[in-house]
Amino acid sequence: MPAATQKAYVCASDRVPEGGRLVVDIGDATIGIFRFEGNLYAYHNICAHQGGPVCQGTLIPRVTEKIDAGGESQGFDFDRSSLHIVCPWHGFEYDIKTGEHPGRRAARLIRVPVEENHDGIYVTL
């Protein structure tokens, strides 16, 4: 793995489309880079649960449950303002924006600083 705080070029901007991801290897590290609502997020490919390859999982909006004024359930829905990455080992879900499990915020992914310049996307490791 490169020494700490070194910046590494990853790819051209169009390699990470809106709502999508690019998983890359940099030295010994595997990093997932995601774009959601125009912003980039990057995490190590290590789930907080058992170390699974979380960045290689399903991207899916957060599931919510609609409750009416009387407290009755009106069923499931997708919250498309919240995108989740799901670890394929065991299903732990993380909010792409925060890297946190919505039910246990202490369960969080290891964030990697990511930035975008005129020539593409960089991460700092």
Add this chain to the structure above:
Amino acid sequence: MADTKTLNGVSAAREHAVQQITTRTDSREILANARRDIERYHLDDYFIVDVDAHHVEFDSWADILDTLENPVLRYNAKEMTKHWPNAKNLAFSNHPVGLTFQDVFGRIPHQAELGEYVEKTDEHRDLTLVRRAMDSMGIKMQVVFPQPMLEMGLHPEPDIVVAMTFAYNRWFTRTILPREKRVKSLLCLPFHDPDACMKTIQEFGEIPGVVGFMITSQRHVGVHKNMYMRIYRELEERGLPLAFHAGPSWGDTMTTTMNRFVSVHSMSFVTCNMTHMTNWIINGLPERFPKLKVIWIESGLAWVPFMMQRLDHEYLMRQSDAPLLKRLPSEYIADMYFTSQPLEVTIPHMLEATFKAVRAETQLLYSSDWPHWDFDVPARIAGLPFLTEQAKRNILGETARKLFRL
């Protein structure tokens, strides 16, 4: 990837070969992060025995049906596979709809299928998959179970259960077991029929790699009934352990009230073994068969301290209900064996207390349950901060080595 720039001498990023893990992904790629654990925890220095893993017998269903001994049942099953579009890999099974919920609707692909490429050779595909999983997790030996066959305890037709259990056991001990010494089995007993259980033990009990026998726990029978005693006696005399392998049910009086699979799985994988353990203890079976080693598989561990406290509490007030007992129920339970998966770890001090209660250092057996959705890698045990080095070694494999004489 075309972009290969470097910055300040830092190596460039390379696009990872697998962007998203699917049912077609090679299990060595799925488990690549487990391979990193081998180095991190020096797992190569351990003798790791996985006491609960699975192969997918539905992939070989036609061959298993061919092994059915009764010509009419064999004909019926094969005809079913010909005429019903979806019966090719299901005929005569008791595959419940709930099992297809296990992959959380595509989120955990390896639960649904290990559909990866395997080069066609003389070796059975399942052996290749089992070896890939073992090698990726640093496992030396694996006790391999089927999957939907574990649902046979709730099958409505006992004759089919008995026939299919013999067919599966014969297929497995002829096709899989002799080909790989690292694979072991606790073979299914056709528990609907005590005579058939005795025949099973006699036919398979001395086959290399058969390290004991197993009752699938989802069934509505009392394991203390007199008709089963000769089975336990036979196993005790042969020195073969008896395992109870838990499973799910969405059809009992409790789970039929439930609307989510997480509820059903959380409860029914445990309550089936709670029921059998209660009958086992209260009816004094540990006193009747003191040398018979009993293993409880795939219920996790959190239920065990509850059972110890609850049964002790009630027993002391109602000793006459359980006159065979000479000790507290918790003391009998402490002599039993348990597999570790799924290890409930969210409250560390309770986990540590649970390990003490079950006497983990001598009674706990590591299990992965691969390729199921809630599998545990060996690092689950190797990374526990409160265990001694010897305790880790025992749980990961040394206790299994003694128990199964490996």
